[in-house]
Amino acid sequence: MKLFLFAFLLMVAVLPQSQEPPAKQTCVLRLNARVKWDGAEKLRALQRKRFFLIPGTLEQNRALIDAIERQTLTSRDCYYQKLGASPALINWLKEGDCESVYCRGVEKDLVTGPKAVPEFASAYAASQKEYGNEETALRWLTTNVPPDMRDGFYRDRQRVIQELLKQASSVQSVMTDRNGTAYFTDLGPGTYVLSNLIPSELGQKLVTWNCQVTIRPEDLATEKPYSLSKCVGVEKPMPVCAAD
């Protein structure tokens, strides 16, 4: 009987707390990816770049960092040159800092006339034949661009990223907007490595960032800013394309 009474009192004492668990507080890390490149005086936004936040310190992620720094990637220009892409397509991709043909709208002047990109012109011709009208042929043009030419460069880079990420867990990745801003959310206290995993092409250089960011308990329920300009990037010259 006494045991029963004790158990009942214990339940009464514990119940109110278990009914209302404290809300889990997390932090938002606001990444401001604005850096200088090509000798510019002002910081410029790194637009549409993907960054990763990996739990652990730089030391704890040493193997991953080493793998990032060891990687030999081809540049966009070299990839497309090797594939035999036309200079017009290479320039079109470069103008928009594109990793695939999906990143910009292909308009009529790029499929016919003096500005035409040969790869788009032949895809357009095939699409016209297949879909029967000009509007759809233009809108669905990418379905007739050969896969490697269409997004092979992007897929190659994704393969490298996925391979690197096998060495880490609970990794968040976000893409910067046109102001170079991106947000990592639901972060608990701890140390993280901010990385772009694969180098970004900035002018004539390839730049990789791997920096340590600490979220302190007092940062919870706040938005903590982090400027990429504080992080020293590892710069490498753009690789020279191998001659065929």
Added chain:
Amino acid sequence: MTRIKTLIVLFLICVHPCLSVAAIDYSKFSHATPKHRAACNTCHKITFPDIKDYPSHDACVSCHRPQFFRGAKPPICSVCHSKTSPRDDARLAFRNPAIKLQFAIEFPHDKHQDVIAMLQFSHAAPQNYYNCTVCHGQRTATFKAVPTEHASCFNCHWKSQQPVADNCNGCHKPATPYTPADAPTRISAKFVHEGGGIADKKHVRECATCHINITKSASSRGLKPDVPITACTECHNKVGLRQDLNNELAALKKNRTYTCNYCHAPSVGNLDPPASHFAIAEFPSFKRKDIK
């Protein structure tokens, strides 16, 4: 004795579900039925540029011939046809909005952001929302629509770029039948996408500026269009500009029954403010029940 035995057997057949033949309601179609789990293109023939109609009769007749020719108004016809009559071939809308959805869509926003984030057309009107408007058109002043036509996907995924048109399972994942919400649950129900001042339209920004979780979402499962309070307070709670959040918290501090209404409808405005609101306003936190 034999009569009693017969009666018992008849009774058992009538009442025991295992022994009786369950009446199948052929007016209801389920993809969960084992024989309906064949490859999608067994029944659904993909025709350019979209899938706009129900499978042809062949898809059903191959197994359901008896049900097709049962009575003047075979119930099975009502799965697709608005009138069950051989003289009327009118069909229900495809897909029938009155029927619960049997598949959920798997859509990785992150991959799509990667490849189409810069998609712009020089001839188009200014693309204030950038790539999101490729799929999310305007529905009302507050909500964006979700794509409902396959053509939204097929312009890239028609062939060769997986999941392609006949790989239905690449996007459509079997789910417990559900009725989709008419509109997403809103926390800040009073927000207007085209707002932020009549002339300035300061709310018209890149979508990911406020919907900060979109670019990291590898799946649409559990994805909410959540926007952090800081996206609002950048303008709405800034010294020398506006103090909307502080004003609301101050009003609530004075009156425990106050409904926060600058942003919220009563369903949310009558709750305790979350920690994020106190933190961003640098306001000492409290709960309604503790207000004297």
